[in-house]
Amino acid sequence: MANTLTGLVPTIYTALDVVSREQIGFIPNVNRDATAQSGAVGQTVRSPIVPAASLEDITAGATPADSGDQTIGYADVTITKSKAYPIRWTGEEQLSVSxxxxxxxxxxxxxxxxxxxIANAVETDLAAMAKTRASRAYGTAGTTPFTTAGDLSDLAEINRILDDNGAPATGRVMVLNSAARAKLEGKHSELFKVNESGDAGAMLRQRQMRQLQGFTMGYSAGLVQHVKGAASGQLINGAEAAGQTTLTLDTITVNTTGIKAGDIITHASDSANKYVVNTGLAATAGDIVIGNPGLIIGAADNDAVSIGNSYTPNIAFTQNAFVLAARVPAMPQGGDSADDVMLVTDPISGLVFQVAMYRQYRRVKIEIGLAWGVAGVKSEHAATLLG
Known part of the structure; x- marks a missing residue:
C-alpha cells in the first residue's frame, strides 16, 4: 500500500492543533476503557468496578484470617456509533483552487x-449521559448559578455532596454550561484579580481557569436544557429505607413523558435532598432508580414524590464516574480499498482518529473516522449543579 498520506501530515496536525485547544469539557476528563478496542459496534464491553471492603481486626495466630474475597462488579459499555466525516475532491476542483x-x-x-x-458528537453523548447518571443535585432549576459576586457557595455545596458520597477529594472536574460560565466570568472579579486569584492574568486576558475549589474547570456546549417529565400524583408504594436506590411508585398520572431519566425529585419526608433519576418510568406505576448512594433520608409509605422543574445542568464528577469507550472504526482483515490509512492522536482529549484515503475515478475521498460509546458507572461520584 502506497504511503499517500505522508504529504498531508503537516496539514492534518495543523487542523488538529486548532481543535485540541477547544476540547476542555467531558472528553479529556472521563475514564477511558481500553478493552473497548476489541468491541464491535453494538457489542457490550464490561468495565470492572472494585467494591468497597470492610476492615478486619488483626489477630495474631498461626495463619492469617481466611478473608479477602471480593465480588468484582461491572458496568456495561456499548460501542453504539461508528462515524466518518467525508472530504472529497475532484481533479478539476483541486486545479481551480491550487x-x-x-x-x-x-x-x-x-x-x-x-x-x-466528531469530537462534538462524542462530547454531546457524554453530556446527555452524564445528566442521567448523577447522584444528587443542588441549586434552583431555571436559575443560573454564580449570580452573586464573591459567592462561590454553589461550588462548595456540590463539593459537599461529593464529600458526603465518599468521592475522592482529588481529580474532581466541574463542567459548566455557557450561561454558568458567563456568570462566573462576569460576576466574580476575585477570579481575575491577580492578588486574589494567584493567577497571573490567565482568566482576565486568556479566559482560562484551570482550578477552582478543587475542581478542574471545563465547559461544554453539549449541556443543554433538560425538559422534565410531566407525570403527577406519584406516591411511594411502601416505605423505602435510607440507602435505597429503587423506589416503587403508585397512583401515577402520566402523559407521554412520564418520569424521565435526568429528572430531579424530592419526597415528602425529605425536601432538602434533590435526587437524580437514573432510570425513569413511563407506566402508571412501577419502579424508578435514583443514583447511588440512594436516599439520604428514608421515605414513608404514600409519601408524595415531586418532580423538579426543567433545568440546564452543570456536572461535577471524578474521572471514574463516567466511561468513554473509543476506538478507530474496524477494517476487515487484509484491509479494504483504502490507498492509505493513518492514525492521528489528539494529545489533549486522547481521542485517536482514523484518517483513510480512497482514490476513485478522477477524484479522491478522505474519511476521518471514530467509533465510540459512553456509560455512567459510579453515580455516587457525580453531582448536578442546576441552572
Whole structure:
C-alpha cells in the first residue's frame, strides 16, 4: 500500500492543533476503557468496578484470617456509533483552487471541521449521559448559578455532596454550561484579580481557569436544557429505607413523558435532598432508580414524590464516574480499498482518529473516522449543579 498520506501530515496536525485547544469539557476528563478496542459496534464491553471492603481486626495466630474475597462488579459499555466525516475532491476542483494557493488552506479547514464535528458528537453523548447518571443535585432549576459576586457557595455545596458520597477529594472536574460560565466570568472579579486569584492574568486576558475549589474547570456546549417529565400524583408504594436506590411508585398520572431519566425529585419526608433519576418510568406505576448512594433520608409509605422543574445542568464528577469507550472504526482483515490509512492522536482529549484515503475515478475521498460509546458507572461520584 502506497504511503499517500505522508504529504498531508503537516496539514492534518495543523487542523488538529486548532481543535485540541477547544476540547476542555467531558472528553479529556472521563475514564477511558481500553478493552473497548476489541468491541464491535453494538457489542457490550464490561468495565470492572472494585467494591468497597470492610476492615478486619488483626489477630495474631498461626495463619492469617481466611478473608479477602471480593465480588468484582461491572458496568456495561456499548460501542453504539461508528462515524466518518467525508472530504472529497475532484481533479478539476483541486486545479481551480491550487492556482490561487488555497488548496492546503481549505483542506486544513476541512480537517479541522472533521475533527471538531466528531469530537462534538462524542462530547454531546457524554453530556446527555452524564445528566442521567448523577447522584444528587443542588441549586434552583431555571436559575443560573454564580449570580452573586464573591459567592462561590454553589461550588462548595456540590463539593459537599461529593464529600458526603465518599468521592475522592482529588481529580474532581466541574463542567459548566455557557450561561454558568458567563456568570462566573462576569460576576466574580476575585477570579481575575491577580492578588486574589494567584493567577497571573490567565482568566482576565486568556479566559482560562484551570482550578477552582478543587475542581478542574471545563465547559461544554453539549449541556443543554433538560425538559422534565410531566407525570403527577406519584406516591411511594411502601416505605423505602435510607440507602435505597429503587423506589416503587403508585397512583401515577402520566402523559407521554412520564418520569424521565435526568429528572430531579424530592419526597415528602425529605425536601432538602434533590435526587437524580437514573432510570425513569413511563407506566402508571412501577419502579424508578435514583443514583447511588440512594436516599439520604428514608421515605414513608404514600409519601408524595415531586418532580423538579426543567433545568440546564452543570456536572461535577471524578474521572471514574463516567466511561468513554473509543476506538478507530474496524477494517476487515487484509484491509479494504483504502490507498492509505493513518492514525492521528489528539494529545489533549486522547481521542485517536482514523484518517483513510480512497482514490476513485478522477477524484479522491478522505474519511476521518471514530467509533465510540459512553456509560455512567459510579453515580455516587457525580453531582448536578442546576441552572
Amino acid at each position: 492556482q490561487f494557493g488555497q488548496y492546503n488552506t481549505i483542506l486544513a479547514d476541512q480537517f479541522a471541521q472533521g475533527f471538531r464535528t
